[in-house]
Every structure is written in C-alpha cells, then in structure tokens.
Amino acid sequence: MTRKKKFISEAENSIIWWFLPVVILLTFFYLYPLFEVFRLSFTNTSFIEPEYSYTIRSYIRIFTSSSFYFTLKITVIYVAACIVGQLGIGQAIALLLDQGEKRRLRGTVLTRTIVLMGWVMPGVVTGIIWNMFLSSSPYGFVNYIIRSLGFKPISFLHSSIFSLVTIIIANIWRGTAFSMILQYAGLKQIPQQLYEAAKVDGASSLQQYFYITLPQLRNVIFINLVLITVGTFNTFEMILSLTGGGPGISTEVLALRIYSAAFKSFDLSGGAGYAVILFAINLIMALTYFRLISKED
Template identity: 40%
Template sequence: MSARAVRPKLSFLGVAGRHNRVPSPYPWLMPVILVMGLFYLYPVVDVFRYAFTDLTLLGGEGHYTLSTFANVLTRPELLQIVWVTFVFTAGSVVGQQLIGLAMALVVVRAEKRHLFGTTILRTTALIAWVVPGIAGGIIWKMLFNEAPFGGLNSLLRLMGMAPVQWLSDPDVVMWSVVLSNVWRGTAFSMVVMYAALKAIDPSLYEAAEVDGASARQKLFFVTLPQLRPAILVNMILITIQTLNTFDAIISLTGGGPGRATEVLSLYTFNVVFRNYDLAAGSVLSILMLVISLGLALVYASFLPKDEKA
C-alpha cells in the first residue's frame, strides 16, 4: 500500500527539478466537470426539486407541494406500468444473458475445433446490435405484421401453422417486444461473455482434465464460477439499458395495445411531453433512478468480495 503510493512521487523526483511538483488535475478535468455538471448534475437536482412542485410545461412558476408525490404514487395505472416494466426487463435481461452466454460458449468451442461460420454469426449478431432503436422497432413491426404477408406470419403459414397476433393480442405483445429487444441486445452480452471466457486461465481446465472432469463438470465447476463477476457486471449493464429502453418500444407498439407494453420510461415520457405534467414526470423520473440504483446495488452485493476492492 505505502510502496504503491510512494512510487509515482519518486519518479517525479527523478525528473528534472522544476517539474517535481505533482500537477493539479483540475484544469484538465474542468471541461468534463462543467459539461457533466450542467447537463447531468444540475438537471438531476432540479428533477428532485420539481418533484415537490406542481409545475407544468405550460408555463407558470408553480408552487411547492407534497401532493404531486402522493398523487403520482397512488395512481391506479402505476402498478400495471411497474409490472409491465418488470416483465419486459426481466424477460430481456434473462434472454440476452442466456443466449449471449450460450453463443459465447459455442463460438469459443467452435473456434477451438476450427469450425466454419463463427465470424459470420458474430458479425450478424453485432449488426443487429448497431441498428438504432427506432429502426429496430420499425423492422420488427414489419416482421410482426399480422397480415398474411407479414414477415413471421407468412413463414408460419409456409410451415402450416396458424398466424399469431403478434402486436394486437395483449397476452402476446409483451413477448414480441421482448423478442425484438433480445434480437437487438444479445450481441453485447455475447461479446462480454466471449471476452470473459477467453480470460479464464487455461491451467484450470488442464487441472480439471487431469482430475478426469467431464465436459459438464468443467462447465459447472470451472467455467461458470469463473464467469460470475463478468455475468454480474453484464447483468447490471443490460438491466439499466433495458430499463431505459424507450425508442425501440415507441416505434414498435407505442405502448399499446392499451397499456400492455407501456414501460416506465415510456409512461414518464407521455406524462411529461403529452400531458405536460412536469412535476408528475419528475416523480416518475426519481422512481426510475431509484429502481436502477437499487437493482445495481442488489447485483453488486452478489459480486465476490475481492472484486469490489
């Protein structure tokens, strides 16, 4: 600890005399501090302030009040919104993590065996990932087109199956939205899992081999425990990303039918920018922040202790 702290200072003493002061970092950080302060910190503080007012986007100064909080949190639709958000997030995160991990495992194996097609698969998945959210929504809307010529229904018909009401059946639509989100997001998890797999010390596998471990045992007792930190970090990242997803849903379903796919971010958007209710939107924004932070902390508590340091 102390040796570590001293070393940089010594290296400075070794340098020419007039440069032996440690330079202040703040002039260098100033642009970032200014931008982040103006565009993140100040607005977030203001969100907390607005939440205690009755401000609207229609003008006026508003008054300080606690009733917005009470009003928003007791809205009858809020429970439904939170449930929809939960299903969407859980479905997307689990799907992306599982498929991403499976793809990474298969790709690593296939590369070892010099199988054909790993690069094509990886690149295709990554192309889906680069597609902007709005375009992704539009593309999937074409696929989910419920007319007989729709991109999925005409496939189903070709295979002799009944068409599915992908976007108009309130019981199906959520899974359609999750499917489209898994399509767009999985590549990220795949890449993270792939990099983590590559970073596992090969001697662990050699040792398992010597002990006569089967492939399944190697997966459960070597690979998965070694991947644990990477899986948790990845889950934090994709959970937050999914909670904030907004453009892919607004262009695919717009939140409908009814409120079947209206997630919290879309609801917040509608409250502020369609109903002009700035104060209520601020309360919802705080709710979003609290949920993100809470989930991140829950995941982080599963990280091995030495990883936190």
C-alpha cells in the same frame, strides 16, 4: 519569491487539472439535469402553463394511481425476462464462438457479425423492423406465411400477452450481442491450463463449465447483469416504435410512462416524478449487484 514559485509549480503539476474538465462536464451534462429533474418532480409545472408552485401532488397522484402499479408489474416482468434471455443466450453464443475458434470451425466470424447487427441498430429501427415483421397487414412477414399455410393471421400487436412477449423477444434480440461480447471477452481471459488440468483429472465438459467457466466468469456476469438491468429499465424508444405502449397500456413500461406523461399529457412534473422513481430503482439495483460482488470477493 522561491515559495511563490514552488507553490505555482506544484499547482501547475497538480492532478486536479486532469480531473477538472471531467468534473465540469459531469456537472453541466449530468448532475445539473439530474438536480432539475428532482426539483421539477416537486412542482405542478407543465408544458402548457409555465407558472408553477412547489408541491408533492405529483408523487401523491403517482402512488395512488392503479395504472402505476400495473406499469411497475409489466416493467418487472419485462426486465426479468430480458435479463434471463440476454444473459443466457449471450453466454451460449459466446461459448459456441469460443469453442468454434478453438476447433477452427468455419462460420464463427459470420455468426458474430449477424449477432452484432441487432446491437448496432438504433432502438427505433429495431421496433419498426419487428413491427413490420409481426404486423397483421398484408406486408407482415410472419402473418403472410401463416396465411399461405391456410391459417388465420395472428394479431401479435393487438393482444396484451402477445405484445408483451413481442417486446421481450425484440429486446432480447437487440441486447444479446452486448452480453455475448462481454462474456466472450471473459472467456478469453480464462487460463487454458485450468481446462487442461481438469481434462487430465477426468472432468467432463459439464463439470468444467460449472467448476471452471462459471466461477471465472462471475465478475463479468455481475457487471453484465448491472448493464442489462439498467439498460432494459431505460428502454422506451424501441417499445414506442413497436407497440406504442399498447394495446391500452399493456406494454407501457416505466421509461415509456415518463415519455407519455411529459410529452403526450404535457405533465412535466409527473414525467419528472416517474423519472425520479426510475432513477431510484436503477440506483438500488446497481448498489445491490455491487454489494453482492463485494461479498463474493
């Protein structure tokens, strides 16, 4: 009886009960849907015909399609440009805010609030705002100014190059705030004694940046890179409301291709196939970044 009570007591105090709710939630809301996506990608199912069989035709169709490789190229350009823009501009704003607070300059709180406005907006709202901002119609703000100056309006959203540049700028504007928050928090963790010692040794501001700030922000930058990369790869709602993937498929990134295949073409297996490919890319990128971090450490 004593052993039984001891066993029950140990079971009640076991750490497994703390993790069990998390495991259940992850299983039902993440692992099971993920398994279903993988399973459906190996079928020929659609929203129109419920009957299906298991096959690899979806992947054959995807990898033999020239439009897939064009979409992949556009996605890589879009993600790379957004990474550079969000990381660079976010760090610049974080440095300016940090220096502004140290010197007690006015406007630092206002600047931080303005930058955060883009981040708190839903992607659909961001897309609509930029669409109205750059529209060729009379209510387009930029083209209104161009017309007022006596020039012909520019079709920002009807040109392949301009449309791609537009979605890049819009996503940088939207995501820079998050990058700024992470790096600003990282700057606050750097011991001020390092800068004071560097000043005593005669180090310039540029030398302090390269030999103190950047090395101290290394892990924050790597984590930021992972989050920006995964977040940008998965962005589609902003592009959907801004350009709709057009003109043609010139701004149809991989995440938007998933939506188009599943909900426009009603090709559920094709959409699942694209989703599996996107998941694999995200996983490879994340593992690569974390491997680099472990090597640096």
